[in-house]
Amino acid sequence: MEKKQYTTEDLLAIVRRLREPDGCPWDKVQTHQSIKHNMIEECYEAIDALDSGDDRAFANELGDVLLQVAFHSVMAQERGAFGYGDVVNEICNKLISRHTHVFGPDSAGTAEEAFATWEANKKKEKGLESYSSMLRDVPGYLPALMRAEKVQKKAAGAGFDWDKPEPVLDKLREETDELKEAMEQGNPEKIEEEYGDLLFAAVNLGRKLSLVPEISMTKATDKFIARFEKMESISKERGLDMAKMTVDELDELWNIVKIV
Numbered sequence: 001m002e003k004k005q006y007t008t009e010d011l012l013a014i015v016r017r018l019r020e021p022d023g024c025p026w027d028k029v030q031t032h033q034s035i036k037h038n039m040i041e042e043c044y045e046a047i048d049a050l051d052s053g054d055d056r057a058f059a060n061e062l063g064d065v066l067l068q069v070a071f072h073s074v075m076a077q078e079r080g081a082f083g084y085g086d087v088v089n090e091i092c093n094k095l096i097s098r099h100t101h102v103f104g105p106d107s108a109g110t111a112e113e114a115f116a117t118w119e120a121n122k123k124k125e126k127g128l129e130s131y132s133s134m135l136r137d138v139p140g141y142l143p144a145l146m147r148a149e150k151v152q153k154k155a156a157g158a159g160f161d162w163d164k165p166e167p168v169l170d171k172l173r174e175e176t177d178e179l180k181e182a183m184e185q186g187n188p189e190k191i192e193e194e195y196g197d198l199l200f201a202a203v204n205l206g207r208k209l210s211l212v213p214e215i216s217m218t219k220a221t222d223k224f225i226a227r228f229e230k231m232e233s234i235s236k237e238r239g240l241d242m243a244k245m246t247v248d249e250l251d252e253l254w255n256i257v258k259i260v
Contacts, residue, residue: 011066012084015074032075039068040141098122119157131158145213148203165208172201230257 018027046061073084098121101108108114179194206213231253
């Protein structure tokens with residue numbers, strides 16, 4: 001069934017064919033639960049492709065994300081729950097009902113006003129009658145830093161927020177001291193608790209600095225990998241095995257690559 005240009009219907013037909021008794025041995029035994037992690041992985045791969053600047057790669061990875069939507073829709077239809085058309089219908093209704101400043105009586109002159117209208121409509125639709133219910137509505141499956149940031153933003157909507165980043169920096173120092181105290185006490189549960197508080201405060205500081213914690217952490221990790229790679233290269237040039245070097249020797253290499 002090779003074509004020059006496929007459609008959404010073609011995609012659904014292909015997935016259905018793969019799911020038939022004589023289809024693909026792997027595809028036909030999958031369930032919503034067995035492939036749910038794929039959705040997360042494909043979304044991250046799409047973002048990687050976006051950041052690479054390669055539009056074809058981006059389109060390719062977006063296709064993988066769309067496949068996940070199609071796959072779940074076909075499986076849901078098989079059990080009589082809903083189909084792809086229902087998925088499209090749900091998102092169209094949501095876009096219209098939440099953009100009341102475009103399709104309804106409300107108005108929004110700025111992006112901030114538009115976002116506030118979206119959030120107000122979302123809260124009404126979901127029956128979120130308190131700020132606490134809005135915090136609990138943030139998905140637990142989100143990456144921890146992202147979830148913390150979203151929870152903090154919603155709490156800020158209730159006025160529970162600092163005006164400037166300086167007090168948050170003080171809070172970060174306070175949490176560091178509390179973690180140090182917990183470490184001295186040697187209580188594993190308390191150490192974990194205080195470490196979590198430290199990370200939460202760090203996310204809050206990033207938010208107040210208009211930074212995205214997930215992006216900042218990704219960049220920091222990439223920087224670490226690049227520097228580690230340089231350390232390994234230098235050690236090989238010197239005929240050294242990193243695994244057999246002392247901490248002081250490794251630290252010396254680290255300081256060298258930091259200034260390169």
